[in-house]
Amino acid sequence: MKISNAKSSQTQPRPEHPTPHWERSEWLNLNGSWQFEIDHGKSGKEREYFKKDHHLTGEITVPFCPESKLSGVEYKDFMAAVWYRRGFTVPEAWTGGRVLLHFGAVDYETEVWINGVSVGTHRGGYSSFSFDITEQLAAGENIVTVLAEDDVRSGRQPRGKQSERFYSHGCDYTRTTGIWQTVWLEFVPGTYLSNMKLVADPDNACARLELEIKGRSAGTVVTAAAFFEGKAVGEVSAAVAGTYAFLTLPLSEVHLWEVGNGRLYNLELTLRHDGGTEDKVRAYFGLRTITIDGMAVRINGKSVFQRLVLDQGFYPDGIYTAPSDEDLRKDIELSLDMGFNGARLHEKMFEPRFLYWADRMGYLVWGEHANWGLDITTPAGLSSFLPEWLEGMRRDFNHPALIGWCPFNETWDRNGTKQDNEILRIVYEVSKQMDPTRPVIDTSGNFHVVTDIFDIHDYDQNPETFKARYEPMKTDGEVFVTFSDRQKYEGQPYFISEYGGIWWNPDQKDEKSWGYGDRPKSEEEFIERYRGLTDTLLDHPKMFGFCYTQLYDVEQEVNGLYTYDRKAKFDPAVIRQINSRKAAIED
Incomplete structure (x- = not known):
């Protein structure tokens, strides 16, 4: 097999450098056509698929997952294991140093071979990793083989919003298996x-x-x-x-x-x-500071109200992977057009190119892991979570747009067993040791154990009862706490990190579609509900921000301000006018 260096091809997918925050001139993008095969029985290793002369039966376009349209495969059922293979030639000038093979992300457990020799393994579907492959390289063509094993139903791996059922349902969507970010080679000196x-x-x-x-x-x-x-x-x-x-x-x-x-x-x-x-x-x-001052979260000493929106990082044709770099930038522009100044990057570690655009555009983001699906009712859950979380923190630490960490989201009980609070405590403490410059929310919504910021999720669709719930807090009265038997407010800055989710899909007949609460009967009713809920938070002197659910629809969840293909459901100027006025807590 001979696959030309795709970097020179005009049709190569995602050709841009994957890490503009850390870039050398000598690199080679390996995205494009690879051999591919699904290994339902996980028997490929026994059958020695990794051998240099073994050919796989299918083809896939990397970096798109096999479930996606852009991959050319579009296989939607569960895949226990998948194999990839392609040839590459190292440039002649790459001598006297080391050659590194980088993977932006592969879901979930990965082993890599060069010319039939294993060069390493990695566990984690969201963090980046690399191997030094210098010693395994040969003159002329070389073969890289990749095995990825994935089981979102195991309870032993973070799956995020990937569905544990055959079909997408509720707020779980199409799965991502195997390679879903750029694969690339890099030449570095000996030191x-x-x-x-x-x-x-x-x-x-x-x-x-x-x-x-x-x-x-x-x-x-x-x-x-x-x-x-x-x-x-x-x-x-x-x-x-x-x-x-x-x-x-x-x-x-x-x-x-x-x-x-x-x-x-x-x-x-x-x-x-x-x-x-x-x-x-x-x-x-970038030069900026983040400090907590009473109920305010200050950026460069100024109280800035965080007008956040929930961004799930899904794409109709690419699933977890944006079709182009332009699509990453466009999602931020769409958010800004509606008056938001940032996002919760929800149940997924986003790729570095998204953070790059956030850095350039002055767009606030919260980093989050894809904890859903992982059993954290026993200490065993820590070993499946913490190493990958720290890899993500290490990779993304230098992005000025990233203003806080949120390792967990809604840590619900599993089969009637409560979360192991020590897991949340340990992850919080280690995160603070890793990065004392940013606030850490232990788990967004519930159930808080130790946290710098106290957030709750509130999908009440009635603006009057929604407002009444938070009125006592204005005068140092009782602070509203969800699940008060499981978590306790201790004076931290406070905000509603999920609200709204208003169901609006008048042009869709899909019976599986859903949103929160009852559907408004008109666009005018939607706007008034949105205004009433949002005004409550902007006018509250002790709220430092909000996060609206959500920026765009994802599959059957149709509570976005844009459709899944990023078409505005409402005049962006109307939403922007509601979102962008000065908040009570701002200087």
Whole structure:
């Protein structure tokens, strides 16, 4: 089999660099046509599908999952295991260093072979991973084989909104199996920069960097140079100590990253070994702070009301994968057009390209994992959750648009057994150790154990009873708590992180369609209900934000402000006028 380097093809899907926040010039996109086969009996390893000369029976377009139309497969039933195979040729110039094979995401348990030799495994359907494949490469054509095993019904893996039944139902949708983000090769020197953790410090006109290095670091110096709109505004160098370098990068100009103004600094990192250039990485960062002050959540010291919308990250033709980079940007534009300034990225770790556009457009996002489906009633659930969650936090830490973490969502009891509270406590504590700069919500909605922010979900469709529920809180009266026997409010900032979900699909006859509550009888009734619910939250002096359910319909759930194919159900200007007026808590 000989598949040409698809990077040169005009029809290659998702050709853009997958991680613009961490980019080298030497890389090769492996998206496109791969051999493919479904392995219902999980017997492929026994039958040695991984051997270099083994050919698979079908074909698929990567990075789209086999359930999707864009994959060319469109197989919707459960798949216990799937196999992928393609050839590639490493550029001749890639000598004297290391070759890394990257996967944006593969659902769920993955093993990878190069020329019939296993190079590693990974568990987790949402976090990114890579393998050093240098030693397994041969001259000329090489073969990569990928096995992905997936079982959303096991209770042992986070599945998010993937349906545990054959059909989509309620707020669970079409499944995603196997590769669903870009696969790519990268050439790095023998000693190279492997990760960066950057903490912005605009009050002291600097950024603090922690850089991780792989390879022989003795005699190695790293330099960080910052630029704003092409102008050099800071530079610092430091010797590498062991496998880390710690730098404070002074900045001659302070330009804040703000809501609606994604002011970004370009960052060039250079690793020099014994005076020679060893590695170069292009990155970027934004200067902004997040602090909690009483009931307000402040960005750069200002109380900013968070006008959030629930974004599930589903696409009609790509399921979990956006058909194009433009589609990722467009979803943010659609949200902004209706007066929202951010989103809860719901029950899914979104791909880095989405966060890149959020960074550039000044769009607030909350990072969340796909915890639904995972049994957390016993300590065993922690081992299936925490490693992948930390991988996601490590990958996304440097995005200024990301203003908070929410590892769990609605941790309902499982078969009558309550959640193990220690799992939520441990994940919260470890998350705070990993990132003390952002607030952490332990579990959105229920059942809170220890949290920086207290949020609830309230789908009351009556604006009057909805408003009355939160009136006492205005005068230090009783704070409304759902499931008061299971969770306790302890004075944290408070907001309604899911509300609305108003059912509106007058042009659809599908009997499976649903939304929350009763359907309005007219568009005017919808708008008045939306206005009444939203005004309650904007006018409340102790609410720092809201999150409306949801931005667009997903399959049978038709409570979006846009249809599934992203057509506005209402005049965006009308919704924008309701959403965008000044809130009571804002400075």
